[in-house]
Amino acid sequence: MRYTKEIFDILSKGGFISQNSVSQQQSNLYDAIEDDFQQYQDYYKGIGFLLEGGNGYYYFSRSENKTELADKIQRMAEWIDRIDFLKTFNTAFGSGFTFRKSNILEQFSSDIELKEKAHHLYTDLKTNDEKMDKLISDLQRQGFVELQDELDSTFKVTAAFHYIEELIDCLTIIETETEQA
Known part of the structure; x- marks a missing residue:
């Protein structure tokens, strides 16, 4: 799990990491999550964020009042x-x-x-x-x-x-x- 900070910086602000991004960095982050999804999901769950995946994208969700x-x-x-x-x-x-x-x-x-x-x-x-x-x-x-x-x-x-x-x-x-x- 090499990109935990970079992924957090994007997703914690309500952003998405998309498979078809024009940014090579975002594509690399998507591939990293794709390869080790369960590890990233467990890591972020430990700090209160739920890593979720959709149709070609990842994002954070959380419980809300x-x-x-x-x-x-x-x-x-x-x-x-x-x-x-x-x-x-x-x-x-x-x-x-x-x-x-x-x-x-x-x-x-x-x-x-x-x-x-x-x-x-x-x-x-x-x-x-x-x-x-x-x-x-x-x-x-x-x-x-x-x-x-x-x-x-x-x-x-x-x-x-x-x-x-x-x-x-x-x-x-x-x-x-x-x-x-």
Whole structure:
């Protein structure tokens, strides 16, 4: 277990380590966890963190009290709107997808639904340009996208994006079951 500090530094801040990261360092960390998952899991459990794996990514989870859970649900609602916006932009938006902010802004001119969904994102910001900067910044901060090419500002969606998609799918399933009862 050579990378315990590096892994902790990323995951303890709510980040993800993705299999398809553009960063060679992140790919190496992913491979290290993959090779010795049980050892890393036991190590972090000893210091109060639960190492979890998803579909091509790793993250930390932990038990939360009711106040923390309520805050998390509020943040989740915001992410549902963001993901809905991104899937409206392009239904293929997911792990491995590449895009530029300019692609999204160009689509506003011909897509009324996208424009309407953007209106509800970041209501404190005025322009679509500011909203897209904030959205991309949030996606990067969470580890859902990485800058792939600085020259043309191309971003790549990482495998960690599966995490948010899977959470939303779980919410949809629960909602559907409740309606049928």
